[in-house]
Amino acid sequence: MARLIRKSSTKMRFGALIGAALSFAFGSAPVMAQAYQCSAPSRISVPNIKQDGKTRRLPVSGYTFALSWSPDFCRGREARPAMKRQCSGDYGRFGFVVHGLWPEGRGGGWPQWCNTARRPTPAEIRPQMCMSPSAYLLTKQWAKHGSCMTRRPATYFKVSRILWDSLQLPNMDKLSRDDALNAGMVRAAFIRANPAWKANQIGVKLDRGGWFEEVRLCYGKNFMPARCTSRQLGPRDSVKAKVWRGL
Template identity: 60%
Template sequence: MTILAVSGATTAHAQAYQCRAPQISSVPQIVPDQRPRSMPVTGYTLALSWSPAFCRTRKGSAAHRVQCSGDNGAFGLVVHGLWPQGQRSWPQWCPQQARLTPREIRENLCMMPSARLVARQWVKHGACMTRRPETYFNVTRILWKSLRIPDYDRISREDGLTAGRIRTAFADANAGWSADQIGVKLNRDGWLEELRLCYGPRFRPARCDPRRYGARDGQAANIWRGL
């Protein structure tokens, strides 16, 4: 297991807009929706969701109040999850050695602004990487805080925006990253949904396989502005 090899995080530059984490009194119950899958871990994906697009139709949703109501601050890119990868598939729903606590959920809400999302990512993915949720979220936070997020609000106004431009903007802002290590997920109408950052087994940037790479560089793209 190489998860504890993560080190040398730089000054935090990941996106946060005066987030205020609410109090959490309980841990959402997560029921697996697929069969468990265990396999050797060969790399990782840090998935970053574009919150303005996610919240576009969810501003009045009680289930997404933390992220979308504006009461707890506004969000740009947020962490969807840190996912272990296998050679041809990915491990999931592994047996849990420890349970998540309300305190651990609250500590991560400015990075992952949904209690259910935090709980699900630990149960589905984190338990396949480490025995303790604290370790899983500490590693996720180190990776997240090491990133510089481009001004995608400004970039969204450029004419002829493409998936390749979204990629290169991120690579240009982050030393050590190249465009082929950055996946771009667009919805069927061409709007940005997610960046997927590809890492090797020791958490160094690595080339994305086609499944994670997503939209081709020349594909037309749009970025919803809702900040």
């Protein structure tokens, strides 16, 4: 199984690779992270995660960086205790949030649940809570995906943060008011905010009713934007889309 980091010299090369790739792709554009206010919790409880699939060890051929649209995710979940931090509005209102950074394998498969005894610490989880406002989600993403990329949760979260901070987020409120909106227009809005990207490198996820759920950005092994597979890309540009703005 290919791992990103095996010894200290590899760690240095890995960090330099990400830095060089992002500098080339995004230059010195200002960062726009979370669109609304957010306060990180003072105390974090790291949950136990139960493996819900088979261990699958495959060489890593690229990555998907999934950004969920929180207003859609929270629709109908506002009062659920488990979703309180993200969906109640008591801790800020969220626009895009990081669902996860996922390693991809060749041939349409992906590595997952690579056995590890390491668990994130509260100190590692807390700084991520305005990027991914769920300790459960963060812990599961490490266990299911991050464990197949690197040996340390801190490194997985650091890479996710670097990618997140490199992006400008499109104006979804404006898009939501366009009655002619389709998947291609969502991709085009992301490209306007991030000119280094191309339409075939931006996946869009819609639910069965056409509501926008997620953008999935495709990266190569070098963390440069890369062409998505059909599985990653999602619906054709002409497919109608809607954006939920929240209550």
